[in-house]
Amino acid sequence: MSSQFNYCQSALNVIEIEAAAITQLGQYIDTTFTAACELLIACKGKVIVTGMGKSGHIANKIAATLASTGTPAFFVHPGEASHGDLGMIEREDVVIALSNSGESDEILALYPVLTRLSIPIIAITGNTNSTMAREASVSLCVKVDKEACPLGLAPTSSTTATLVMGDAIAVSLLEAKGFTANDFALSHPGGSLGRKLLLRISDIMHKGDGIPSVQQNETISDALLEVSRKGLGMTAVTNADKLVGIFTDGDLRRILDARIDIHQTPISAVMTERCVTINEHILAAEALAVMESKKVNGLIVVNEQQEPVGAFNMHDLLRAGVL
Structure with a gap:
C-alpha cells in the first residue's frame, strides 16, 4: 500500500x-x-x-x-x-x-x-x-x-x-x-557570524618566539631553516627590528630556478620588499579579504613602528573558523 x-x-x-x-x-x-x-x-x-x-x-x-x-x-x-x-x-x-x-x-x-x-x-x-x-x-x-x-x-x-x-x-x-549585525554577533560568539564579526587578528596570530624572523644580512639557508621551524611558509626579514621584507615558499621556488647559492647569498637579495602587512586590531574576516585580493597565503602583523608583532597564515584562519 x-x-x-x-x-x-x-x-x-x-x-x-x-x-x-x-x-x-x-x-x-x-x-x-x-x-x-x-x-x-x-x-x-x-x-x-x-x-x-x-x-x-x-x-x-x-x-x-x-x-x-x-x-x-x-x-x-x-x-x-x-x-x-x-x-x-x-x-x-x-x-x-x-x-x-x-x-x-x-x-x-x-x-x-x-x-x-x-x-x-x-x-x-x-x-x-x-x-x-x-x-x-x-x-x-x-x-x-x-x-x-x-x-x-x-x-x-x-x-x-x-x-x-x-x-x-x-x-x-x-x-x-x-x-546591527555586530550586535547579533555579540550574542552569537560561538557561531560563524560571531567569529567573522568579533575575532581579531590579535586573537589568532603567532606571537613572540612564534614569529618567523631573520635579519637581512643572514643567508637564504638561515631563512629556510626559520621558515621550517615556524611552519608558516614564510619569514619576516628585519633590520634593527623593523620589517624590511618577507621571504616565502614562493620566493624559494623562484631562487631555485635561478640556481642561486643559498649558503652565501644574503636573504635581502631575494626577499620581497614593500610586502603587504596589517595591524593586529583588524578583524580576521578583513584580513582574509586582504589575503584573497593580494593572493597571498600569510601575512606579517606590524605595529606603528613597523616592527613585527605577529604572523599568521590561511591555516590559522581555517582553524579559527573564519574560512
Whole structure:
C-alpha cells in the first residue's frame, strides 16, 4: 500500500495549506500589532513567552529568536509557573501568552497573578473572543482557515502561523531598535557570524618566539631553516627590528630556478620588499579579504613602528573558523 501512496502530493498539500495560512496573517497586522510592539519596546525588564503543548514549543522558539535579536526574553512553562516558576517574572516584565484556542487552563491560571502585578499580557491566539484574548492587554489574532492535518486535529497551520507572527514581532523590534549585525554577533560568539564579526587578528596570530624572523644580512639557508621551524611558509626579514621584507615558499621556488647559492647569498637579495602587512586590531574576516585580493597565503602583523608583532597564515584562519 505504501508504494502506491503519493507522498509528494501529500507534502505539497501541506505546503499549500500552510502557505495560505501565512499569507492571511497580513490582515491581522494592524494597530493591535503596533500596540504589542510598543509594549515590548517600552519593556524595562524581560519578555516572558509562555505556551502549553505544541504552543509551548513555538513559544520557546519565539523567546530564543527575541533574545538573539536584541530583546531579552525567555520561555516559562505555564504548568511549572503555577508551582513556583512565577517567581521568575517581575513587575517590569511583559508576558506573551500563546494558545490557539485561547482557553488554556494553565495560562489562564496565571492571569490573576500577572494582573495583580500589573504585568502587561500580549495574547496570541486563533480566537479573538477567547478568555485569554479578552483579558489580555493586547490580543493578536493568528486564526487559520484549517490545519494541514487532514483530520484537523494535529496543530500544523496554526503553529506555523503563530511562529511567523513571533518572527514578525522579533524582526520589527530588531529594526525599530537599530539592531546591527555586530550586535547579533555579540550574542552569537560561538557561531560563524560571531567569529567573522568579533575575532581579531590579535586573537589568532603567532606571537613572540612564534614569529618567523631573520635579519637581512643572514643567508637564504638561515631563512629556510626559520621558515621550517615556524611552519608558516614564510619569514619576516628585519633590520634593527623593523620589517624590511618577507621571504616565502614562493620566493624559494623562484631562487631555485635561478640556481642561486643559498649558503652565501644574503636573504635581502631575494626577499620581497614593500610586502603587504596589517595591524593586529583588524578583524580576521578583513584580513582574509586582504589575503584573497593580494593572493597571498600569510601575512606579517606590524605595529606603528613597523616592527613585527605577529604572523599568521590561511591555516590559522581555517582553524579559527573564519574560512
